[in-house]
Amino acid sequence: MKYAFIGPISTYLPQRIETNQQLQDEFPGWDMDLIYTKTGIASRHIAAPGECASDLGVKAAQRLFEEHQIDPQSIDFLLFCTQTPDYPLPTTACLMQQRLGLRISCGALDFNLGCSGFIYGLSLAEGLIRAGIARRVLFITAETYSKYIDPDDRSLRTIFGDGAAATLIEACPEPTLDGFQFGTDGSGADTLMVTDGGARLAEDAHTPRHRKRWNSRLYMDGPALISFTVGAIPQLVQNIFSAAGIPKSDVELYLFHQATRKMLEQLQEALEIERDRMPIALETVGNTVSATIPLLIHDLRQQNRLTQGAKHLLVGFGVGWSWGGCIWHDHYGNGG
The missing domain is CATH 3.40.47.10 (Thiolase/Chalcone synthase)
Structure with a gap:
């Protein structure tokens, strides 16, 4: 195998x-x-x-x-x-x-x-x-x-x-990857969406949860996304530890999707995680959506902040609503 x-x-x-x-x-x-x-x-x-x-x-x-x-x-x-x-x-x-x-x-x-x-x-x-x-x-x-x-x-x-x-x-x-857990809740689809460009007719399409304030094709309800995240992710983290069969103390770093500092700080508080164990690295790149976690890992490797053999928690969450996470046994360390 x-x-x-x-x-x-x-x-x-x-x-x-x-x-x-x-x-x-x-x-x-x-x-x-x-x-x-x-x-x-x-x-x-x-x-x-x-x-x-x-x-x-x-x-x-x-x-x-x-x-x-x-x-x-x-x-x-x-x-x-x-x-x-x-x-x-x-x-x-x-x-x-x-x-x-x-x-x-x-x-x-x-x-x-x-x-x-x-x-x-x-x-x-x-x-x-x-x-x-x-x-x-x-x-x-x-x-x-x-x-x-x-x-x-x-x-x-x-x-x-x-x-x-x-x-x-x-x-x-x-x-090297363990405890995969996922979640999906399509009732939150109307909080982050682009409704044009697909095959569904406009009159049949989902509509944004609230009135659009801007003319962007992309609509986002920030408060609803924060509420969803702070509500769903602590349970996800608990499920990952249970599925992987390891205690919270085994994890060195919590490498989360880099949404905004406010959202990550609320998760730090909800999960009772020390600030230095949940890196925030979006100041010069912003929220790059699916690319945030690998960009974060790359940056941490460049800074020699990943310990070879350590276990880290990887978690992504957002549009869909969709969320997921796993334990990563990092045998590569800062070799990248």
């Missing part, structure tokens, strides 16, 4: 950086000091008009291949998580297979999940490897939420940034 192992991670962020000071200059009425206090975000990277999630993901994967001497022909399966695909069809992962020079016997698929997407992708990679279908999985998370946001939207423009991460998931002889 083979199991999934989180190997090296490479990232790519668009060249354009949008700072809070630039937003303040553009909109003098916005209270950017108050916004920063709530979000913890001082700047974010924004994709160029013709730059899509696949472009970011391809660049992250190319960096992965170059930085870690990985042969693209050795990849057995490509998983691509995004909520901003290039087209409704074809599958963006198929386009990326060709651009990355992966062999034509390589499997490739997209899956549409946001802030819980990294956890779901890990479980899919684990299943492919355990089933003997793949030994090397290239898992790319990339988002360009900025393309859904109106320039005048104070609530969303200050939060979301664009970015991508490419993670190599490899087969190994012992388990």
Whole structure:
């Protein structure tokens, strides 16, 4: 039996950086000091008009291949998580297979999940490897939420940034991912949504939970999302520890989806976690949706903050509503 192992991670962020000071200059009425206090975000990277999630993901994967001497022909399966695909069809992962020079016997698929997407992708990679279908999985998370946001939207423009991460998931002889737990509650679909661009007619589509204040294609009910998160995640964490059969004291770091500082601080309080055990790393990148957790892991590796052999808790939550988590036995440490 083979199991999934989180190997090296490479990232790519668009060249354009949008700072809070630039937003303040553009909109003098916005209270950017108050916004920063709530979000913890001082700047974010924004994709160029013709730059899509696949472009970011391809660049992250190319960096992965170059930085870690990985042969693209050795990849057995490509998983691509995004909520901003290039087209409704074809599958963006198929386009990326060709651009990355992966062999034509390589499997490739997209899956549409946001802030819980990294956890779901890990479980899919684990299943492919355990089933003997793949030994090397290239898992790319990339988002360009900025393309859904109106320039005048104070609530969303200050939060979301664009970015991508490419993670190599490899087969190994012992388990490194344990205690997977998931949750889904479609009754919360109307709190974070883009209703156009699909096949459903506008008159039959879901509508935002409350009146839209801005002209963005993306709608978000921030208070409802915070309430859902603080209500659901403590139980999820308890379920993960029970499923993995380990005590809370075994976990070194809590690596959570980087939503906003306010949300993470409320989770710290609800879970009674010391601040230094739940890193917050979104000040210069913002909320990059499915890419936040691998970007966080990459940053912690760069800072030599991951102890080889330690156990960490990975948790994602958000749009859908969808949430999930697992225990990660990190045998790679700061090698990335």
